[in-house]
Amino acid sequence: MSAPIEPAVRIQREDFDLAHESAALCAGRTDIGALVTFTGLCRDEAGTLAALELEHYPGMADAEIRRIARQAVERWPLSGLRVIHRYGKVRPGDNIVAVLAASRHRQAAFDAAAFMMDFLKTRAPFWKKEHRSDGSEGGWVEARDIDDEATQRWREPSAADR
Amino acid sequence: MKLVYFAWVRERIGHAEEEVDLPDDVVTVAGLLSWLAGRGEEYETALKHASAIRVAINQEHVAHDARIEGAREIALFPPMTGG
Numbered sequence: 001m002s003a004p005i006e007p008a009v010r011i012q013r014e015d016f017d018l019a020h021e022s023a024a025l026c027a028g029r030t031d032i033g034a035l036v037t038f039t040g041l042c043r044d045e046a047g048t049l050a051a052l053e054l055e056h057y058p059g060m061a062d063a064e065i066r067r068i069a070r071q072a073v074e075r076w077p078l079s080g081l082r083v084i085h086r087y088g089k090v091r092p093g094d095n096i097v098a099v100l101a102a103s104r105h106r107q108a109a110f111d112a113a114a115f116m117m118d119f120l121k122t123r124a125p126f127w128k129k130e131h132r133s134d135g136s137e138g139g140w141v142e143a144r145d146i147d148d149e150a151t152q153r154w155r156e157p158s159a160a161d162r
Numbered sequence: 163m164k165l166v167y168f169a170w171v172r173e174r175i176g177h178a179e180e181e182v183d184l185p186d187d188v189v190t191v192a193g194l195l196s197w198l199a200g201r202g203e204e205y206e207t208a209l210k211h212a213s214a215i216r217v218a219i220n221q222e223h224v225a226h227d228a229r230i231e232g233a234r235e236i237a238l239f240p241p242m243t244g245g
Binding site for chain 1: 166218222240
């Protein structure tokens, strides 16, 4: 296995275009056999959400996602890894986060993308506040135990990881 | 030392950051949290459930038993909800 690649991480207010990011990640490469992309969207299950305000810790948000991404590229043989996380106000249907993981084979790309998201959700310093359609403040979204539990599955590397 | 607050910790304390001079006997994160909670009602409310508060020193996550000497910036915030 060659040396781990350098992950690309961006924290931005602006939207992103997944097709553009995918093309940029694979440009000029003929050794990539699998590209897994994950997009996290702002969802409104009850029809009462006007927007989410995404607060972040500038500096640390970038640094922490890079720390997670470096673990991913050391653990799986990736040809490319790109993570984009937005901050500021997003509306239902808008993009929030993208993870793109490229590898020669699919399992490494699937696993690396899932690993990135599981740790990003519990360790990247972002917080969501709800704004309701009726103009009221919906309060801060609470962290879910299930997200903490999801990180546990990455503790012991399994045979499928290599 | 610079303290920074985020999300509902920031809202309950009432400001986003401040400079503090810590007493010599405050040497760990847990000590800092209990010292801060004694600074007024808004701090007490914000830090009431101290075990729920997450802490970063110089922009890296730390546990509550971490020592704070040499810290330039300590951040207090709720469990994260990004992604």
